[in-house]
Amino acid sequence: MAGTARNPVIWLDTPPFPKAAREALNDVQLRHNLRNATHTIRDRRAKAVGEMPDWEQLRLAGEAIKDDVLAHLDTYLQRLEEQVTARGGVVHWARDAAEANAIVLDLVRETGTDEVVKVKSMATVEIGLNEALEAGGITAIETDLAELIVQLGHDRPSHILVPAIHRNRAEIREIFRREMPDAPPDLTDDPPDLAEAARRHLRRKFLSAKVAISGANFAVAETGSIAVVESEGNGRMCLTLPETLITVMGIEKLVPTWTDLEVFLQLLPRSSTAERMNPYTSVWTGVHPGDGPQAFHLVLIDNGRTNSLADQVGRQALRCIRCSACLNVCPVYERTGGKSYGSVYPGPIGAILTPQLVGDMHDPQAAALPYASSLCGACFEVCPVRINIPEVLTHLRAEAVEAKGKHTPEAVAMAAAAWIFRDPKRFERAQKLGSLARLFARNGKISHLPWPGSKWTDSRDVPAPPEESFRTWWRNNRG
Amino acid sequence: MVPKSLRVALFATCLTDTFYPGTGRAVVRLLERLGCSVEFPFDQTCCGQMHFNTGYRDHARPLAESYASIFESYDAIITPSGSCAGMVREIHPQLCGGSPATEKTYELSEFLVDVLGVTDVGAWFPHRVTYHPTCHSLRMLGVGDKPLALLRAVRELDLVELPEAESCCGFGGTFAVKNAETSTAMLTDKMTNVLRTEADIVTAGDNSCLMHIGGGLSRMRAGVRPLHLAEILASTEEEPWQALPAIR
Numbered sequence: 069m070a071g072t073a074r075n076p077v078i079w080l081d082t083p084p085f086p087k088a089a090r091e092a093l094n095d096v097q098l099r100h101n102l103r104n105a106t107h108t109i110r111d112r113r114a115k116a117v118g119e120m121p122d123w124e125q126l127r128l129a130g131e132a133i134k135d136d137v138l139a140h141l142d143t144y145l146q147r148l149e150e151q152v153t154a155r156g157g158v159v160h161w162a163r164d165a166a167e168a169n170a171i172v173l174d175l176v177r178e179t180g181t182d183e184v185v186k187v188k189s190m191a192t193v194e195i196g197l198n199e200a201l202e203a204g205g206i207t208a209i210e211t212d213l214a215e216l217i218v219q220l221g222h223d224r225p226s227h228i229l230v231p232a233i234h235r236n237r238a239e240i241r242e243i244f245r246r247e248m249p250d251a252p253p254d255l256t257d258d259p260p261d262l263a264e265a266a267r268r269h270l271r272r273k274f275l276s277a278k279v280a281i282s283g284a285n286f287a288v289a290e291t292g293s294i295a296v297v298e299s300e301g302n303g304r305m306c307l308t309l310p311e312t313l314i315t316v317m318g319i320e321k322l323v324p325t326w327t328d329l330e331v332f333l334q335l336l337p338r339s340s341t342a343e344r345m346n347p348y349t350s351v352w353t354g355v356h357p358g359d360g361p362q363a364f365h366l367v368l369i370d371n372g373r374t375n376s377l378a379d380q381v382g383r384q385a386l387r388c389i390r391c392s393a394c395l396n397v398c399p400v401y402e403r404t405g406g407k408s409y410g411s412v413y414p415g416p417i418g419a420i421l422t423p424q425l426v427g428d429m430h431d432p433q434a435a436a437l438p439y440a441s442s443l444c445g446a447c448f449e450v451c452p453v454r455i456n457i458p459e460v461l462t463h464l465r466a467e468a469v470e471a472k473g474k475h476t477p478e479a480v481a482m483a484a485a486a487w488i489f490r491d492p493k494r495f496e497r498a499q500k501l502g503s504l505a506r507l508f509a510r511n512g513k514i515s516h517l518p519w520p521g522s523k524w525t526d527s528r529d530v531p532a533p534p535e536e537s538f539r540t541w542w543r544n545n546r547g
Numbered sequence: 548m549v550p551k552s553l554r555v556a557l558f559a560t561c562l563t564d565t566f567y568p569g570t571g572r573a574v575v576r577l578l579e580r581l582g583c584s585v586e587f588p589f590d591q592t593c594c595g596q597m598h599f600n601t602g603y604r605d606h607a608r609p610l611a612e613s614y615a616s617i618f619e620s621y622d623a624i625i626t627p628s629g630s631c632a633g634m635v636r637e638i639h640p641q642l643c644g645g646s647p648a649t650e651k652t653y654e655l656s657e658f659l660v661d662v663l664g665v666t667d668v669g670a671w672f673p674h675r676v677t678y679h680p681t682c683h684s685l686r687m688l689g690v691g692d693k694p695l696a697l698l699r700a701v702r703e704l705d706l707v708e709l710p711e712a713e714s715c716c717g718f719g720g721t722f723a724v725k726n727a728e729t730s731t732a733m734l735t736d737k738m739t740n741v742l743r744t745e746a747d748i749v750t751a752g753d754n755s756c757l758m759h760i761g762g763g764l765s766r767m768r769a770g771v772r773p774l775h776l777a778e779i780l781a782s783t784e785e786e787p788w789q790a791l792p793a794i795r
Contacts, residue, residue, distance in 0.1 A: 090728045399715045403732045440726060442719025442733070443600060445686035465602030482598060486606035489561065489593040490613070499565050513765055523724035527731040528762030531566055538564040538571035542587045546575075 075372055076165050076196040077425045079224065082410035084436035089404040098234050098405050105233050109396045112342035113450070120338070129331045131454040134387035137322050138377060144289040144322045145368065151292025155354025157364040168369045169200035172281065172314055175365055176206050179312050181278040187296060187303040188212035189283025190390055191316045193225060193412040194425070195371060197281070208281065209273050211302040213266050220247035226406030226414060228392035229340050234405055237262060270302060280306035280361070284317040285389070286332060287366075290325045293353040294366070297336060297346045307350045313361035319368050320377075320386040332389060335452035339391035372425030381463040385421045387453040392417075394447035394457060400440055409437065416447035420460040429464075429471035438464035477520075499537045506532040555583045556618055558626040558635075558652065560754070561593035563775075567754045573781035574627050574655060580781075581663055585625075590617045595642075596634040601721045604642065611639040615646035623662060624652045627777045628753045629684025632657075637687055654684060655777055656693040656752055667700035671784040675705040677746035678776075679737070679760065681753040682715050694752055694776055701779060707744040711736070718759035734763045741771060748774050 074080070082088055092098060117123050137144055149159045160175075162168035176184055184201070186192065186208050198208045198219075210219040214232040218225050221243045225231030232240070241257040244265055250272075251265050282303070286295040294315055296303050307313060323329060337346040355364050377383050395401045395415030406414030410433050411422040419441055423434040438461045447457040472479065488498045508514060509532030517525045524530065536544075555578060559571045571587075578585050594614060595607030614635060618624045626632050632654035639649045659665055678698055684690045698706050717723065717733025724730075737760055741749045749764070751757050754775055761773030774788075782788035 086726050086728075089726060093728050093732050399717070399733050400726075400729055404729055438602075439722065440729075442682070442715045442717060442722045442730070444682035444715035444719070446682075446713075446715070449686055462600055462602065465600070466604050467602075469602035478601075479603075482601065482603045482606060486598055486603070486610070489595070489610055492590045492592055495561070495592045502565065515766070520724060523727040524762070526727060527734070527766065528759065529765040530762060531758065533566055534568055536568060538559050538568035539587070539589065541568050541572065543589075546587070547589075 073164070073166050075426050077194050077372070077411050077413070077422055078431070078433045079410050082407070082433065084433050085404075085408055085410070085440045086436060088408040088410060089400075089440070092404045092408045095405075097236065097239075099403065101234055101236055102402055102405055105230065106396045106402045109230075109342060113339060113393055113396065116338040116342040116344065117450075119344075120334070126331055126335055127452055127454050130335050130389075130452055131387060133323060133328050133331060134453055137324060138320065138383055138386055141319065141322070141377065144324060145319060147289040148287055148292060148322060151289070152354060152364075152366050153292075155292050157292065157354045157366055160365060160367045162367055162369045162371070164371050165195035165369075168195050168316060168367055168371065169197055171367050172197060172316065173201060173204045173206065175312070175314055176201065176279055177204070179279050181206075183207045183209065183273075183277060184279040184281050185209050185211050185273055185277040185306050185310065186215075187280065187282040187306045188215045188231070188298070189281070189316060190228065190412055191283045191318050191369060192281060195316070195369065197316065209270075209277075211270050211273065211306055212298070213263065213300060213302075216266055216270070217243060220244065224407055225412055227395060228390050228413070228415070228417075230392075234407070274302075274305040274309055277306075277310045279312045279314065280310040281314045281316065282306060284315050284321055285336070286329060287317060287322050288324075288326050288329065289322050291353055293326070293351050295329065295349065295351045297333070298348045298350075299341060299346060301348055304348050304350050307352060308360050310361055312363040312365070313352075314365045314367065316367045316369060319370055319373055336389055336391055339389075339393040339450070339452040372427050375427040376421075376424040379424065382420070382424050382460055384455050385417065385424060385460060387455055388417050388421065389453060391452055393450040393452065397446040397450050398441075399444060399446070400442065404440075409440065416441060416457045416461075417455070420455075420457055420464060423464055423468075429468045435468040435471060438462075438468060496537075496539060499533075499539075503533040503535055503537070506535065553583065554620070554622045555585050556621040556624045557585050557587050558591055558594075558614075558618065558624050558631070559587065560626055560628045560631045562758070563627055563754050566758070567775065570627050570754055570775040570777050573775070573777040574625065576786075577668060577777060577781040578625065580783075581659075581665065581668060583663075586621070588617050594631045594634045594639075596631060596638075597720055599634065599638055599642070607638075608642045611635075611642040614639065615643065615648045618648035618652070619646060621648070622651065623658060624648060625655055625658045626652065627655045627775060628755065629654050629681045629688055629690065630753055630755060633683040633687035654688055654690060654752060656684075656690055656697055657688065659697060659780075660693040666696045668697065668780050670701040670780045670782055671703055672701050672779045672782045672788065673703040674748050675707060675744075675746045676748045676750055676779065677707045677709045677741060677744040678712070679709055679716065679741070679749055679751040679756065680712055681751050681756045684752050685713060690752070697776070697780060698750070702784075704779070707746050709749075710740045710743055712740075714740075716756050716760050718756050720755075723759060731763075734759060738763050738767065738769065742769060746771065748772050748779075750774050750776050750779055752776050
């Protein structure tokens with residue numbers, strides 16, 4: 069039933085961010101992998117973007133095109149449906165994850181197959197499609213190398229672009245040896261060896277699969293064309309070899325016209341993989357007799373997106389083109405990794421997108437995500453479509469506060485602080501009272517405070533407040 | 548020279564007023580040395596940043612409204628905090644509309660370089676110093692290398708570049724307690740980079756970040772002192788900065 073089931077965009081078995089992060093911080097291997105990977109991608113992105121004299125203009129254009137799409141989403145979606153249908157495709161509309169999964173399962177069953185190949189797709193992970201297919205007796209095989217590593221490891225993705233960023237090559241060899249039936253017995257942990265094992269394993273799957281399931285990077289409303297960009301060529305195989313192609317796409321992934329792709333095909337690769345151009349860009353329009361899939365289904369999913377669209381501040385998150393630049397520069401993501409965010413959308417974009425897709429700040433996991441940031445602003449600086457992530461974070465924090473009500477210890481403390489700040493005389497009296505804390509200080513510092521102050525003093529000292537505040541000094545010397 | 552008619556107000560910020568009066572005194576001394584006459588309106592308290600950033604907008608709004616009325620008559624409002632200046636300039640207009648006070652609010656280094664047009668403020672500070680560019684001064688205000696230009700002009704100051712300078716120290720207001728462990732992991736890397744410089748002093752344009760970095764260094768007995776940029780710029784050969792026995 070639509071609207072009643074919990075949105076699977078948040079993984080049920082993950083604790084809220086602070087606790088999940090606490091555990092991740094202790095994982096030495098994870099910290100090492102993330103530090104290396106994020107710093108490398110970060111530096112390469114800066115170089116690739118630095119080559120472009122018109123980068124700011126491109127960002128502004130990307131922002132403007134996406135804002136236009138969001139402002140007229142109904143019109144563009146109908147145009148897309150008309151165009152896809154006119155060119156031999158079938159469009160399906162899904163309100164939520166359950167509806168989308170049911171549509172895809174039915175479509176696969178109609179073909180009579182029990183195995184599908186998949187191109188890496190955030191949307192299908194968001195709705196839990198693989199699990200739904202498995203429950204329906206269909207095996208879904210991920211063909212992106214990193215997604216395959218995640219799938220074979222019975223694991224979850226931790227990065228938008230590099231889903232297995234948390235794994236090193238020794239771990240990958242172990243996963244392949246254990247889970248890949250046709251892995252060579254003498255498999256080494258050399259990256260070319262690992263890639264070759266995966267390539268041979270996947271090639272057999274590509275050649276036998278009757279159905280492929282993909283996501284989409286862009287859909288062109290004007291022509292009904294769908295675009296997927298990728299680096300490995302597995303996407304090209306999935307999109308051309310099987311008889312049936314099912315594409316699952318969020319309703320916000322539109323661009324109005326073919327020429328708009330020009331902007332995004334420059335913004336995306338430089339922001340994500342730091343490449344001038346991605347190795348494979350596949351674009352298809354409907355079906356063509358004797359060439360490529362003979363049946364094409366486009367499943368358009370809402371799954372919380374219209375919640376976000378209704379929010380004037382929050383909707384900018386729907387501009388996201390899933391480049392992951394914000395993850396790579398985020399000082400929080402760099403240390404906690406993606407799984408701490410409890411969703412396929414980790415990092416700064418996840419912290420603003422996931423709670424909006426859930427659409428309920430009473431959900432403790434959703435409500436914790438907007439606080440998973442020091443508001444340093446590095447994400448906004450690199451975002452190719454200029455999503456002001458800090459702005460949305462504080463906006464969503466206000467929603468989280470409203471949902472929690474006025475009687476939490478924090479809300480009471482904040483109200484008390486505001487009451488003091490509203491009156492300079494009260495403020496001065498509070499300063500004088502607070503300065504008595506200096507009597508508990510040793511060597512000018514306080515190293516132990518009771519809870520919740522202990523959350524600070526567990527790792528940092530507090531300076532002893534001086535006897536004379538600045539305003540007292542001013543009054544005595546200047547007033 | 549600064550026109551005598553320029554009415555300059557100091558917005559000390561609640562944190563500096565309460566915990567770091569030395570920074571407030573240094574701003575006054577520095578601006579007076581440069582020819583400004585500085586006033587301190589007593590009705591000021593807090594810009595509301597903590598409330599706004601934690602999600603308590605209704606509590607931040609009256610503080611923004613007070614700020615606008617307290618400071619509207621001044622020609623310039625100077626604050627020794629990049630994040631409070633950012634709160635006033637970027638967020639106050641959203642909370643209660645634009646006002647003359649928000650437009651005329653400057654972070655200290657901006658006021659010195661952009662309004663007074665000075666980089667050499669006549670300071671003398673014979674110590675090895677590294678500079679941490681705070682996130683809000685860097686990304687919200689865009690102060691760029693103005694603080695560094697000011698530091699480079701200080702006589703006998705040995706300025707050492709901070710590795711990975713633009714990484715957040717992990718403070719983030721209530722982030723430091725809501726996600727204390729993640730905040731500490733960020734702080735550890737910041738402290739490591741500070742120690743790599745072998746500087747005696749780590750400086751910045753914001754006492755909140757310095758309280759965080761300094762609180763960690765103090766806990767480690769690192770022997771590195773956090774010190775606000777204003778206190779370095781106020782120091783002269785005649786009246787040098789004196790290390791107080793307390794940590795900051």
